[in-house]
Amino acid sequence: MPATRKPLVLIGLVLFAAALLAAGDKKSKTNASAEAAVSMDSRQSAPPIADDKKIVHALNRFTFGVRPGDVERVRAMGLDQWLDQQLHPEKIDDSAVEARIAPFRTLKMSAKEMVENFPPPQVLKAIENGRMSMPRDPGKRAVYESRMAQYQEQQQKKQDGVASANPAPAATTSSAPAPSTASQDSASMQGMSPAMQLNANTPTTPEQRRQQKQREDAMYADLNGDQLLQKPAEERYKAILKMSPEERLDLARVYKGEKAMHVIDGMRPEQRETIEAIVQPQAVVGGELAQAKLLRAIYSDRQLEEVMTDFWFNHFNVFIGKGPDRYMINAYEREVIRPHALGKFKDLLTATAKSPAMLFYLDNWQSVGPDSDLALYGPQRRPGRGRNARFPHPRPQQAKNRSGLNENYAREIMELHTLGVDGGYSQKDVTELAKVLTGWSIEQPQLGGNFKFNERAHEPGPKYILGRKIGEHGEKEGEEMLDILAHHPSTARFISRKLAMRFVSDNPPDTLVARMAETFQKKDGDIFFLEGFRQVLRTLFRSPEFWAADAYRAKMKTPFEFVVSAARASGADIQNAMPLVGTLNRMGMPLYGMQPPTGYSMKAEAWVNSSALLNRMNFALQLGSGKLPGTTVNPQDLLRGPAPADAEAALAALEQDILAGDVSAQTHAVMEKQLSDPQISQRKLDDANKTPNYGAIAGLIMGSPEFQRR
Amino acid sequence: MSITRRVFLKNGALAIVGTSIVPSFLTRAVYAAETAAPGKKRLIVLFQRGAADGLNIVVPHGEQAYYAMRPSISIPRPRNGQESAIDLDGFFGLHPAMTAFKPLWDQKHLAIVHAAGSPDTTRSHFDAQDYMESGTPGLRSTDDGWLNRALQADPEVGASPFRAVAMGGALPRTLAGSVPAVAMDNIRAFTVGGRGPKPSLASNTFEAMYEQSVDSVLHGTGNETFEAVKMLRSADPEKYTPAAGADYPRGRFGDSLRQVAQLIKANLGVEVAFADISGWDHHVNEGSVQGQIANLTREFSQSIAALWTDLGDLAESTVIVTMSEFGRTMRENGNAGTDHGHGNVMWLMGGRVQGGKIYGDWPGLGE
Known part of the structure; x- marks a missing residue:
């Protein structure tokens, strides 16, 4: 630590390096590291940022923007001190933003819990078919019953042939998972909670319309009579739970916009979430996640952690619209990205590779080695187990269906996550990495399950990647390869350039990238020694390129x-x-x-x-x-x-x-x-x-x- | 027919010029009307992002190998009364969800180029789209798009800001470059501080701010933006009804094409337009006559057919071309989907296109 702290204390000097050099200031001559910094700076042709803009510049790059009063606060504290604090977010009290996001219970839920509380269609179907049982909790029950009623209504409509008459909407929903997010967002434009906006399906046959009208009229009468909205929140919630599933759906249909807000007004978070889930459970998950991201970016005092969490999420991107990823992203950001945002790249890379969110997003969970047991013998049978081996020879059709080696994730690891597209790998390397990663899968992804290594899907035999031989040892092969990739010089350059693009300019100077890459990957004899991102960011912060005048306001905001x-x-x-x-x-x-x-x-x-x-x-x-x-x-x-x-x-x-x-x-x-x-x-x-x-x-x-x- | 229309537009323009004080942008819009009229050519480029499975879209039903390699996702040979390929020439057939294209084919407005694609062998979506859009396969350093370069080759002084338009929130790589291009998500939202007939105070203020800004990037984009806002206001986009029979399906792609038609028909000087449709990356459960591929090809073909109908006479001088970054494997994979491969189908439509024909050498699907 002393070695790294010392230059930090001297950062003030580094900032004024050119001026100090000209003035022949004593301090710069009394310290070797400051002199080194000065000489480094003097090589730069670009003039540095004017002194009075430096704090603004640092705030613009290491936070999500300057709040009124920020400049004064950082000035009082000192820039280097401030950066040091930002690099250790755990030491910053962030209770203000925690209070703002406290009502979002999904932020603390596991994927499994979210699936239970905000059931996807698969779970509802499983209950309908008797493969799962109805939850006992009255709140959850209300959600499930109403969703199932809605589902049955849709099924009825399909049978009536209404849905098939106009295939276009089906095309839009199935072609891209995005529309569900889109509708949720367009709804939100009016400022309402996501779920309450959603128009439940409108009835289509005259008979259905009539029935619904009756129910709605009855409810209006009921609501007006009992004045549901006038009730205290607790009673209002109970009243809604007492309704029939159909009545609750109708409530959602009738109450939109402002009115919808009144329905949930004053309720406790879990009550509000239950009401919203009755209308559209999945929108609750996505809505709370997106809101929390914004609130953190705006209000958190751990700004650098937020900036880096955003950076790494974008680097290891996953998409909320891809099936169960909706339920997995919360844990992905919370347990995979954020804890490593300022940590070590290898840990981050490995954590993403074992995350259900990534394995599902890039299809690796389904990837099966062509010569694996699963491909050759199917899911149940094992070869050579005496009398149990009733089918000693693989059945071709079945084998074929199970032999899917999926290269998608392996390719993106090399191209986007580590080496970069020019990082020096071939299509052969991609295929071999895909084989290494066979078996890296998920236990029941639709139910929000965890990572599991499926030995039977793993491709046997040695693999050859980037000129190395990876011996056969199951799950460890992947870990070994990720370690190699994380420490590869191409990775150090690729990640450093990307960081410099985020913090300095769209086309960062090569000198800066090289210096950051050097910090990123310090070679110690034969052992690769990787510093955490704190060091890489410090290197960036100390570099004259960061403080060059042409870097000031050089970045267009996304x-x-x-x-x-x-x-x-x-x-x-x-x-x-x-x-x-x-x-x-x-x-x-x-x-x-x-x-x-x-x-x-x-x-x-x-x-x-x-x-x-x-x-x-x-x-x-x-x-x-x-x-x-x-x-x-x-x-x-x-x-x-x-x-x-x-x-x-x-x-x-x-x-x-x-x-x-x-x-x-x-x-x-x-x-x-x-x-x-x-x-x-x-x-x-x-x-x-x-x-x-x-x-x-x-x-x-x-x-x-x-x-x-x- | 096209002459009549042009004369009408000219007379209309004169009438406007003669009767009132016309702001310069409106005069330009009127002249632009000339350029948008039949006679001046237009190109509409449509991108299928995600690598569409050309073999399940224009189906080589005459190939035995096609059925052998795709046991669960192939499209059955044309057969009456069943969901099967719509035969085109005895060897190729359309996916059954693409009935909207059959009349265009029969009228010989629609041509197909099969087994076409980038010569670059990359199987990365990102790279391949980049190459397709830059138009320089294998060259990453190209910083503009092919369509923008095409316009650069034919510089036009005082060109309409709508000369090049893209539907979507961000300008696609295809149109990036030194010729100004407009990207818009929604025509109606293309204004500042309200939709009134007159520009708002805020609009005027921002216009002046960006006009005088020394920020070269924002200065340029700002000027283009406000020029375009004015022209669009004069064209009154709120009052648009597509031509009879132009039934755009719901969804982003249909919306995009409806607005492309709207801009072209408003005589704003559109010379090239770009729109895209994503979701073609069917690694898992691609489907056959039903399913993902069916839904997407339906949306795709219905939208384009609606655009064609909507353009009416203007279709005569319009060419529509489609592309996708690469194709997919001939064999289906273990997840009833297809992986990244090479060669795909491109569609060409236009009044002058020699359609009703499949172009290109068919290499066959054999090993």
């Missing part, structure tokens, strides 16, 4: 970074994050919704185009003016300090809060010109002292070119 930074800059108080989830959907960056394993691009060109720009401007205006449902933006939160004397002063103060005062003369002049407009000044002829519309000004600043970058 939609996620834009939305989160706007919420942070405006001091928004978010009670319901679903509208933000919907915003990101419209901006082409749905949370957990990236289907290809590449993850989202970090480059500007992916996100700068006309419609994206319009979306950003509109969001900025909506947020600033306090019109985003579920979110409060108070002028007091926008403007700290004493109330500005006039519109000019308000503009200056808001520029200070939202852009740390660094706004171009052009942008400032354009906004200044609009200040006299009645929409901004809010002044009428006889009312000279009316305060200007801070929200409108804030919206304009957040939509400005300056705010699109970090």
Whole structure:
């Protein structure tokens, strides 16, 4: 530790390295490591960032955006001290954000528990067929019964031939799993909880319509009579549980939007979740996950941990729309990504490789070695077991159906997770790695099961990858290969470049990447010794390339970074994050919704185009003016300090809060010109002292070119 | 017929110019109308992301090997009264979910190129899409898309901002490059601070901000954006009804193509348009006459057929071309799906396309 702490203490010196060199400051001469840093810096042609912008720059890169007051806080603390703190998130109290996400119980559930509480169609079918039993808990029971009633209604409709008459909707739902997320998000645009929005299927035959109308009328009468909504939350919840499954479904049909919010108003989290699950159980899972991600990014004080969790999730992307992955992603982020976000790459890589989420997403759980027992003898029979071996010879048809070697995951490990596409591997290496990973599977994925190694699906014999021979030893083969890949020089370069793209620029300097890669992979004799990411990030932080003037605001914010930074800059108080989830959907960056394993691009060109720009401007205006449902933006939160004397002063103060005062003369002049407009000044002829519309000004600043970058 | 239409447009344009003070963008829109009229050609590029299984889409039902290699997911030989391939020429047939394409084939507007694809051997979706979109297989360093380069080769001064449009939240690689291109998710949402007939205060402010910005990237995109917003406002997209018989199926792809038609018919000067449809990566349970592949090919063909109908006379001067990054294995895998392979089917549609024919050398499916 002392070796690493010392340079950190000296980071202040490093930052001013060029100036120190010129001035011949004593301190720089008295310390060897500072001198080394200085000479490193002097090789750089690019001038460093001006001193007063350094804190803003660091905040822009190591957090999701500058909150009002952040610059002062970091200044008081010292930049190096601050980074050190961010690198040890466990030492930062984060109870404020924990309180905000506490109502989301799914965040603490295992995949299995989620499947139980928010059942997918498979589970409902299993209950219907008697393969599983109905839960006893009255809340769960209410969910199951209503979902089954809905399912039966759909089946009935299919039998009536209505569904098959128009095949198009079926095409959309089955072609891409995304629409379920999409509908959930478009619903959320109105600011409501995800599940309550969903239109339960509308009845189709006249008879069904009539029946439903009757039920709804009856319920209206009942609701009006008993005034369901007037009841205290506890009684209201009980009343809903007492309803018949059909009545509960009808309730969902009738109560949409604002009304739906009233139904769950004041309920405890598990009660709210139960009501939402009655309407659409799976939307609860995805909705809470996405909301928690946003709330953490906006409110957590462990900002670097959030940034790195986001980075690694994107690197090891999985897609919420792929079958049971919906239930697995929570545990994936919580137990696989986050604990290793600042740790060691090998641990992270191995954890992803053994996660049900990844194994399902990239199909490895189904991959079967062509010469494995499972391929040759089927699921039950074993070869050479005396009388039990009733079928000594494999049956060709069956063998064929089970011999699926799936290369998908093996390819992506090399191409996207470790070596990079130019990392020096061949199609043969991919196939061999796929064989190594046969048997890495999941116990009952549809029920949220855990990782299991299935020896019978594992391809026997030695494998040859990247010029090495991997001897036959089952599950260990995969672990050995992951270890090799994690420590490969190509991996060090590939990951370092990607990190530099996140933290420095779209085309980071090779010198920087090389320096980071060196830290990433320290060779100690024959033993590869890998430092954790803390060290790689420290190297980055100490590099002159990071502090070069042309790195300042060089990164275009992704939609996620834009939305989160706007919420942070405006001091928004978010009670319901679903509208933000919907915003990101419209901006082409749905949370957990990236289907290809590449993850989202970090480059500007992916996100700068006309419609994206319009979306950003509109969001900025909506947020600033306090019109985003579920979110409060108070002028007091926008403007700290004493109330500005006039519109000019308000503009200056808001520029200070939202852009740390660094706004171009052009942008400032354009906004200044609009200040006299009645929409901004809010002044009428006889009312000279009316305060200007801070929200409108804030919206304009957040939509400005300056705010699109970090 | 096309002449009549052009004369009408010209007269219409003159009428507008003659009777009122016309803002410059509207004048441009009117001139753009000329370019959008029959005579000026248009290209619509459709990308099937995920590597579509061409062998189950245009089925080589004359190949015994096809049935041998795909015991559970092949499409049966054409047979009356059964769900089976729709025969085209005695050897190839359409997937039965693609009935919407049969009339186009019969009218010889639809041509098929089979066993086509990138010469690069990569089996990575990411790389292969990149090559397909950059148009430079094997060359990763190309920084623009082939369709943008095609427009660069024919520079147009004062071109309409809608000269190149892509449907979707982000601009696809195919259209990336120095020629300005517009990406839009939804035509209606293509505005700032409200949909009123006049631009809002915020809209004017942002326009000025980006106009004067020294940020070269955002300055350029900002200018294109506000130019496009104005033109679209004048074209009044709220009032669009597709032509009779143009039944776009529900879903993102149908929506995209409906809006492509809308933009073209609004005479905004669309020269190239791009849309994509994903979900073709059927490693598991691909399906046969029913299932995933059936649903997707149905959505795909119905959407394109609706676009064709909707374009009416304009289809005469339009070419629609489809592509996918690569194909799939001839053999089905152990999960009743197919893995990454090479060679695929491309569709070509247009008034001048010599359709009703399958192009390309068929190598056969034998080993």
